[in-house]
Amino acid sequence: MTGAEFSEVDFDLLADYVGGALDGTPDEAVVAALIVGHPGWRRAHAELDAAAGAMTSALRSWGEEPEPMPAEFVARLDAAFAAEAAGGGEAGSGSAASGSSPRAGEFDVAASGAIHSAPGGDGAAPGRHLVAVPDGEERATTARKRVRRWKWAAPAGIAAGVLAFVGFGVQQLGGADSADDSSAAGSAQGAEHALALPAGPGQISSSGIDYNRGTLAQAAAQALSAPADTGQTGSAPRAPGQQPPAPRTGAADDSRNKGAEPTGGVMAERNEALDRLRVREALLACLDAIAGANGAGPVTAQTIDYARYEGAPALIVQFTAANGSWVWAAGAGCGTPASGADKLGSAKVG
Structure with missing residues (x-):
């Protein structure tokens, strides 16, 4: 017999049924139907019914032969009965005459007066009923x-x-403490991101220059030597050998030529494909992706140029890391989960 055979049997309910506790209740019919309709209940009922019958027979056989009372108790009871008959109910003197005193935890039958007489039905000696009363010490x-x-x-x-x-x-x-730790961690992360960006607005430009593999490495030196982007025409860095862009006039053209550090909003529009990277959070995500792809720890951007690389919109980033100084061209998807760093080209410059 295994437990799996009776996994759906409610043994408590079945035991009540076998013992007769459910007689006349609605549960009696329910259990009877389960015994008839389910093999598991049927087998469990048969085994439990047989076990209950065996236990009942064993208990009955043990009660057929009463256990004899210990001789010590018989002697004390006889002495108590004799003292009551001789002294008119003064059971205390009878107990002293017997020379025995109750021990702690035993019932003092004589001293408690716990012997009650009832008249016999046939004129014989009255029947005596013992009532066990704890003595004072036990109480x-x-x-x-x-x-x-x-x-x-x-x-x-x-x-x-x-x-x-x-x-x-x-x-x-x-x-x-957890809140303080979280706040400290957030401050540290913010400081790290602040270090990842160039120090001043002059290091971020929107030149629109179309770089290629040959001009990418030379662009770093030109960008570092160029004056800060103050919004004047012609101040944006150019790739070696490329003609400067034609001068523009008017306030609208002047505003489109400005370069500014990304903030919580969007920078001045240069290339619609790169608009997402003009938001500070997106730019920081791009720099983190470049650091991950570079594989040499955190990077510190020195110049950032919103431009092109071989005709495609690109973010030209010169940065330093543990493995030297580099210039990377990152595509418009830089910093997104799908594109990662979106690397278009790179050149080591130091």
Whole structure:
């Protein structure tokens, strides 16, 4: 027999059914239907019914032969009966004459007067019924135990309350520490991102220059030597050999030629494909992606140019890292989960 055979059997309910506790209740019909319709219930009922019958027979056989009373108790009872008959109910003297005194935890039959007589129905000696009454010492012992339990219960309850309060305090302190740690971690991350960007607005430009593999490495030196982008025409860095762009007039053209550090909003529009990277958060994500692709730890951008690379919109980033100084051309998808760094080309410049 395995437990899997009876996995759907409610043994408590089945035991009540076998013992007769469900007789006359709605559950009786339910269990009877389960026994008839389910093999598992049927087998369990057969085994439980057989076990209950065997247990009942064993208990009945044990009760057929009564256990004899110990001789010590027989002698004490005989002495008590004799003392009552001789002294007119003065059971105390009979107990003293017997030379025995009840021990702690035993019932003092003689001293308690626990022998009650009832008239016999046929005129014979009255039948006697014994009533067990605890003596005084046992009652005192029980009372002392009860008091002792209460004495232990009070400190235990106080200790439980103290532990609960201390646990709450520790949790609050832990939460405060976690908040401080999170704040410190956020500050550190913000500082790291701040270091990743160029120091001033002059290091970020929107030249629109179309770089290629040959001019990418030379662009770094030209960008570093170029004056800060103040919005004047012709101030944007140019690739070697490329003619400067034609001068523009008017306030609208002048505003489109300005380069500014990305902020929480969007920078002046240069190339619609690169508009996303004019937002500070997107630019930082792009620099993080470049650092991951470079594989030499954090990078520090020195110049950033919103331009082109071999005709495609590109972010030209010169940066330093543990493996030297580099110029990377990153596509418009730089910093997105799908494109990563979106590397179009690179050149080592130091």
